[in-house]
Amino acid sequence: MLALLKRDLSLATRAGGGFGLGVAFFLILCALVPFGVGPESDALRPVAAGILWVGALLACLLSLDRIFALDHEDGSLDLLATSPLPLEGAVAVKALAHWITTGLPLIASAPLFGLLLHLPAHAVPWLVLSLLLGTPALSMLGAFGAAITVGLRRGGLLLSLLVLPLYIPTLLFGTEVVRRGAEGMATLTPVLFLAGITAGVLALIPFAAAAALRVNLR
Numbered sequence: 001m002l003a004l005l006k007r008d009l010s011l012a013t014r015a016g017g018g019f020g021l022g023v024a025f026f027l028i029l030c031a032l033v034p035f036g037v038g039p040e041s042d043a044l045r046p047v048a049a050g051i052l053w054v055g056a057l058l059a060c061l062l063s064l065d066r067i068f069a070l071d072h073e074d075g076s077l078d079l080l081a082t083s084p085l086p087l088e089g090a091v092a093v094k095a096l097a098h099w100i101t102t103g104l105p106l107i108a109s110a111p112l113f114g115l116l117l118h119l120p121a122h123a124v125p126w127l128v129l130s131l132l133l134g135t136p137a138l139s140m141l142g143a144f145g146a147a148i149t150v151g152l153r154r155g156g157l158l159l160s161l162l163v164l165p166l167y168i169p170t171l172l173f174g175t176e177v178v179r180r181g182a183e184g185m186a187t188l189t190p191v192l193f194l195a196g197i198t199a200g201v202l203a204l205i206p207f208a209a210a211a212a213l214r215v216n217l218r
Contacts, residue, residue, distance in 0.1 A: 001085065001093050008097035022059035022102045023109050029055040030113040041118040048117035049127070049178035055113070056106050056131060057138060057167055063102055064142035065159055067094050068150040068213070077150070081217050087210040095136075095143040095206075103135035119182065126181025130194060134174040137198040140205045141166045147209040150216050169197050 033051050037043050071077040080090045110131055111124045119127065145163035152158065176190040 001089060004080075004085070004090060004093045005097055008094055009101060020105075021062055023105045025059045025062060026055045026106055026109060026113060029058070030116045033117065044118045045120070045182070048114065048119040049123070049175045049182060051117055052110060052114060052119070052127060052178065053130070053134075053171055053175045056110070056135065057171055059106055060098075060102055060135065060138045060142060061160055061163065063098065064146050064163065065149070065156045067098055067143050067146040069146070072150050077213070078217060081213065087213060088206040091143055091147065091206045091209040091213070092140075092202075095140045098142065099136055099139040103131070103139055107131045107135065119178075122184075123178055123182035126187060127178045129191070130174040130177040133191070133194045133198055134170045137170050137201040138167060140201050141170075144205045144209040144212070147212040147216070150213065170194065173197065 030051065033047075034044060037047065068077060071080065081087055083090075107128060110127055114124055114127055142159075142163055145159045145166075148162060149156075149159045173190045173194040177187050177194060180187045180190060
């Protein structure tokens with residue numbers, strides 16, 4: 001499993017969909033929003049939490065189609081399906097590689113981008129916590145969508161249409177954590193819901209994604 005993780009991290013970086021692409025997209029979005037909404041802090045502060053989470057969500061979408069596409073093209077996916085490593089484990093490793101190359105850089109850069117949107121300083125820890133709890137679910141759900149669309153020509157648009165509705169609960173509770181943290185309200189309830197969603201996704205989605213891969217590889 002460690003060898004597969006190292007291989008996927010290397011492929012993600014070489015393919016151009018690694019550490020820099022998602023952060024660059026996140027930065028562009030956060031820089032453009034003040035031009036549309038206005039640079040005043042009173043206008044940006046109420047929407048900062050939602051913009052930051054939408055930016056993180058869309059940045060995660062950029063490289064989802066590459067989770068299984070490269071392996072399908074060179075035949076490695078067939079080898080994985082017949083290897084001693086359970087296909088569910090391979091799905092989990094690939095989702096982890098996607099989170100490391102996409103989710104972690106977004107989490108690290110989010111406090112800086114929060115300043116661009118005048119997010120209150122005391123809300124920054126809640127932003128980091130919500131992204132830390134929520135982004136693993138985004139990567140795993142993305143792996144599920146990638147498993148369904150693997151092998152399809154121009155499947156990127158279909159992948160987005162499949163995955164975006166599944167992202168909505170994570171988006172809602174992640175935004176709510178940051179909003180409540182910014183307003184000094186209790187955040188325990190949305191944090192628990194967000195953690196519960198991620199735990200459920202991590203427990204169930206590898207099996208669903210592996211089943212989708214087996215169907216597509218027949």
